[in-house]
Amino acid sequence: MKVHVGGxxxxxxxxxxxxxxxxxxxxxxxxxxxxxxxxxxSKGFGFVEFETEDAVNAAINDLSGKExxxxxxxxxxxxxxxEGDRRDGxxxxxxxxxxxxxxxxxxxxxGNRDSGFRSFRER
Numbered sequence: 001m002k003v004h005v006g007g008x009x010x011x012x013x014x015x016x017x018x019x020x021x022x023x024x025x026x027x028x029x030x031x032x033x034x035x036x037x038x039x040x041x042s043k044g045f046g047f048v049e050f051e052t053e054d055a056v057n058a059a060i061n062d063l064s065g066k067e068x069x070x071x072x073x074x075x076x077x078x079x080x081x082x083e084g085d086r087r088d089g090x091x092x093x094x095x096x097x098x099x100x101x102x103x104x105x106x107x108x109x110x111g112n113r114d115s116g117f118r119s120f121r122e123r
Contacts, residue, residue, distance in 0.1 A: 001056045002078035006045045008032060009069030014046075020068055021048045025055020047078055 008017070018030035032046040050056050056077060064075035 001053055002047050002049045003056055003059050004045065004047055004076050004078040006074040006076075007068075007071050008042060008044050008046055008073060009071045010042045010044060012042065012069050016069075017046060017048070021050075021059055021063065024050070024059035024063055026051040027055075 003021075005017075005021075012032065014030050014032050017032055018027045021027050021030060028049040028051055030046065030048045033043045034040045035043050048059065050059065060075050060077060064073065066073060
C-alpha cells in the first residue's frame, strides 16, 4: 500500500524521506521522483510504500500538513497504476484528429474550407 507525497524539498534524500515516514509505520520503500532531463533534480513529490494499511492511514492522518525540510507536505493515498495506463512519453499523447494550424481550415471530412459557399461568379 502506497501513499503519494507532494511538496517535498528538492534537497531531500530518499534515506531522509524513508526515515521521516517510519514514524507512521514500517516503510517498505520510499522513492523520490526525479527529472531525468534536468540533472536528476527532484520533482518535489514521491511515493512511500508501507507494510500495512494502518501505517498508510497513520501517514495520511498524522503526517499530511507537517513540515519536512522547511516545506509543508501533502500526503494522500496513491492510486494503483492500471495495466496499460502508461503514457507514450512523446509529443503526441493521443486524442483524436488534431490537425495543425496549417491546413486551410478544412473540416474533418477533408473537403475544401469553402465547400459550403458559392463564389461571387456562381451567384
